[in-house]
Amino acid sequence: MSISLYQPLRQFVNDLACLLDRTREEEQILAQGTTLLQTLIARDDWLDAEFTRPDPERYQQYLLHADAQQRFSVVSFVWGPGQTTPVHDHRVWGLIGVLRGAEISQNYRQNSDGLHLHGAPVRLEAGSVEAVSPQVGDIHKVSNAFADRTSISIHVYGGNIGGIKRAVYRPDGEQKPFISGYDNHHLPNIWDFSK
Secondary structure (H helix, E strand, C coil), rough: HHHHHHHHHHHHHHHHHHHHHCCCCCCHHHHHHHHHHHHHCCCCCCHHHHHHHCCCCCEEEEEEEEECCCCCCEEEEEEECCCCCCCCCCCCCEEEEEEEEEEEEEEEEECCCCEEEEECCEECCCCCEEECCCECCCEEEEEEECCCCEEEECCCCCCCCHHEEEEEEEECCCEEEEEECCCCCCCCCCCCCCC
């Protein structure tokens, strides 16, 4: 893959870092970050095939970039046909942008008597962006909308999401802690300008 094709990701990382230098206000980050992510996912020619590979057993979470100060991370999620997450949280702000295919997002709320559906499922088509955070709603389940093909989304989180202690939720609301990690063993070299 030509390094020049990483330019959209380099630009996104730079623009998001500049946004975080200007503000820590979550509402501004989510609003302006949504616009930045929409620009990134408007093109579908910059993501190296290595970070688009599905696994037959479970969805894949490939780290594309982690900010040196751990203010944010950029991840490609690759969903094989029919794959889904458990109900889970994030504990930081996040933006989910669909690059290819489509996803179904179902929000949940937890209260004293367990876990409950919150609203109708939302279908996110390519180009769509959804926000999550403890302030706007942080518990959800995400599924590939297709039973016969792969979907890919680009996720941006307000921290190094692969290292954050989070939780999956059982129907009774019981939380099971987890740290997701990442499925890749190396990062794309988006900063090599030598070619």
